[in-house]
Amino acid sequence: MYAQMVKSTGKSVQALDDMSPEERAFQERIDRGEKIEPKDWMPDAYRKNLIRQIGQHAHSEIVGQLPEGNWITRAPTLERKANLLAKVQDEAGHGLYLYCAAETLGVSRDELFEMLHSGKMKYSSIFNYPTLTWADMGAVGWLVDGAAIMNQVPLQRTSYGPYARAMVRICKEESFHQRQGYHIMMTMANGTPEQKRMAQDALNRFWYPALMMFGPSDKDSVHSAQSMAWKIKMNTNDELRQKFVDETAPQAEFLGLSIPDENLKWNEERGNYDFSEPDWDEFYNVVSGNGPCNVERLEARKKAWSDGAWVREGMMAHAEKKAMRKQAAE
Amino acid sequence: MTVSDNTALFEFLLRQGDNALVLGHRTSEWCGVGPVLEEDIALANTALDLIGQTQLWLALAGEVEDKGRDANDLAYFRDPYDFRNLLMLELPNEDYGRTIMRQFLFDAFQVPWLTALQESNDKRVGDIAAKSLKEAMYHLERSAETVIALGDGTDESNSKMQQALEFLWPYAGEVFADDENDVSVASKGIAPLPSSIHDVWNSTINRTFSEACLKRPESQFAHSGGREGFRHTEHLGHMLATMQTLQRSHPGATW
Ligand SMILES: [Fe+2]
Ligand SMILES: [Fe+2]
Numbered sequence: 001m002y003a004q005m006v007k008s009t010g011k012s013v014q015a016l017d018d019m020s021p022e023e024r025a026f027q028e029r030i031d032r033g034e035k036i037e038p039k040d041w042m043p044d045a046y047r048k049n050l051i052r053q054i055g056q057h058a059h060s061e062i063v064g065q066l067p068e069g070n071w072i073t074r075a076p077t078l079e080r081k082a083n084l085l086a087k088v089q090d091e092a093g094h095g096l097y098l099y100c101a102a103e104t105l106g107v108s109r110d111e112l113f114e115m116l117h118s119g120k121m122k123y124s125s126i127f128n129y130p131t132l133t134w135a136d137m138g139a140v141g142w143l144v145d146g147a148a149i150m151n152q153v154p155l156q157r158t159s160y161g162p163y164a165r166a167m168v169r170i171c172k173e174e175s176f177h178q179r180q181g182y183h184i185m186m187t188m189a190n191g192t193p194e195q196k197r198m199a200q201d202a203l204n205r206f207w208y209p210a211l212m213m214f215g216p217s218d219k220d221s222v223h224s225a226q227s228m229a230w231k232i233k234m235n236t237n238d239e240l241r242q243k244f245v246d247e248t249a250p251q252a253e254f255l256g257l258s259i260p261d262e263n264l265k266w267n268e269e270r271g272n273y274d275f276s277e278p279d280w281d282e283f284y285n286v287v288s289g290n291g292p293c294n295v296e297r298l299e300a301r302k303k304a305w306s307d308g309a310w311v312r313e314g315m316m317a318h319a320e321k322k323a324m325r326k327q328a329a330e
Numbered sequence: 331m332t333v334s335d336n337t338a339l340f341e342f343l344l345r346q347g348d349n350a351l352v353l354g355h356r357t358s359e360w361c362g363v364g365p366v367l368e369e370d371i372a373l374a375n376t377a378l379d380l381i382g383q384t385q386l387w388l389a390l391a392g393e394v395e396d397k398g399r400d401a402n403d404l405a406y407f408r409d410p411y412d413f414r415n416l417l418m419l420e421l422p423n424e425d426y427g428r429t430i431m432r433q434f435l436f437d438a439f440q441v442p443w444l445t446a447l448q449e450s451n452d453k454r455v456g457d458i459a460a461k462s463l464k465e466a467m468y469h470l471e472r473s474a475e476t477v478i479a480l481g482d483g484t485d486e487s488n489s490k491m492q493q494a495l496e497f498l499w500p501y502a503g504e505v506f507a508d509d510e511n512d513v514s515v516a517s518k519g520i521a522p523l524p525s526s527i528h529d530v531w532n533s534t535i536n537r538t539f540s541e542a543c544l545k546r547p548e549s550q551f552a553h554s555g556g557r558e559g560f561r562h563t564e565h566l567g568h569m570l571a572t573m574q575t576l577q578r579s580h581p582g583a584t585w
Pocket of ligand 2: 091145173174177
């Protein structure tokens with residue numbers, strides 16, 4: 001997901017009996033469904049894991065502005081332009097809430113940016129794919145925001161209070177984004193032959209990358225047990241992926257578009273769709289830097305940051321001067 | 331040459347709408363790459379306000395023209411010489427300093443201008459002005475504050491802002507050069523003459539620049555050609571090529 005490659009401690013979950021009294025009290029609070037707040041005691045590993053997870057999530061929001069930002073200047077009507085701009089602005093807002101949530105754990109936004117720029121922290125693999133036609137604005141809203149919702153709705157119940165509250169605000173907007181994306185898809189799918197072609201092409205390119213958003217298959221994801229015990233991960237990757245396919249397949253059918261998977265078929269017995277796994281080699285390639293847009297995305301972020309340095313420094317210097325003048329006047 | 335009532339009003343409305351459209355478009359180019367997250371969000375807000383204003387002005391322009399064109403037709407199917415925006419607004423963003431300085435020079439005009447337009451004889455004009463004014467006042471507050479902060483910030487930010495001001499200065503005066511169309515709409519009580527706004531604008535910018543430790547350039551020269559559509563810069567064609575690409579390459583499609 002937006003934090004698809006967060007590795008947990010790598011150790012198996014500690015049994016309650018092996019825990020220190022503090023750790024045990026902490027785990028019991030979580031088991032009772034209590035929220036952990038910034039000033040509460042928490043194990044170091046919990047804090048570190050959350051920083052990485054929330055940080056990755058925040059980075060995904062702001063790197064995620066880029067592929068959609070690519071179409072703001074080419075939006076085909078004034079209404080679409082305003083809607084897309086507002087949507088991408090929402091993503092910046094999500095980034096802001098999440099950086100604030102991470103800051104409550106004792107890491108600054110600047111430090112997190114530094115880790116993003118140096119490659120020490122990742123963002124979701126999905127944003128390393130290019131947006132090539134206007135239909136991609138539909139596909140991204142429908143599939144990418146749709147997949148984000150699958151993951152984030154349960155995270156509203158996550159154990160860390162500030163993260164859970166950020167998720168509540170974010171989820172409301174994400175479902176709006178998804179509907180907006182689906183509406184673009186619908187308009188294109190019912191449009192001219194060229195528009196229909198763009199819509200199908202967008203679905204072809206985004207289907208498997210969207211499935212990859214949930215992270216590797218559970219059998220290859222050894223790190224999630226501790227995160228689940230801590231309730232900073234609420235469902236397994238495969239559960240969420242299945243849920244996504246089950247919801248999305250009928251939506252594609254309604255659009256009259258075909259999902260690029262010959263094996264996609266309703267399985268009466270399981271009560272789920274059967275579907276093909278994405279190409280995990282491609283996934284690991286994208287995650288390790290070889291996606292179609294990794295280099296450009298990171299360059300764009302770094303350039304924005306360094307171009308903006310004089311602005312941030314100027315504003316800071318002015319604020320300090322102002323405070324000093326005020327003090328001198330008193 | 332005498333201009334009929336509607337032609338002059340139509341021209342006037344295009345000028346308002348195209349200013350908002352072109353500046354809104356330029357501002358939207360910042361989305362995702364602003365100097366700091368809060369600023370990214372604020373710039374998107376400004377762009378959204380301007381796109382909203384565009385829709386109102388151009389919809390009314392289409393109505394007044396009475397040839398069945400709506401706001402989207404006017405935005406997406408006119409060529410550069412039919413655009414009526416100020417030259418300053420179509421210039422590339424270049425850097426944040428130029429972007430915010432341009433916004434300020436424009437806002438400092440828009441606030442008194444829209445305030446006056448609220449009294450228009452044409453109620454439709456007055457209504458759009460009243461709605462846009464609230465947004466423009468907020469824009470001015472923000473752009474003036476930012477110009478002051480960066481002018482008063484570091485040596486580097488001061489010199490960037492001074493350079494931005496010097497670059498934009500020859501474009502800043504275009505808006506005040508009354509022409510035949512301005513005289514025509516003024517005589518009907520639709521709008522005041524733009525030149526009547528000059529004093530207020532001067533005092534706003536002088537006050538702000540002195541707080542910002544910036545030196546107002548002395549030149550009185552002003553480029554012209556945007557608001558008549560007579561001679562735009564080379565940049566507008568590129569902007570429109572980008573903006574209009576889908577509509578132009580798929581005529582008749584619904585989006
Ligand atoms: Fe988001
Ligand atoms: Fe979203």
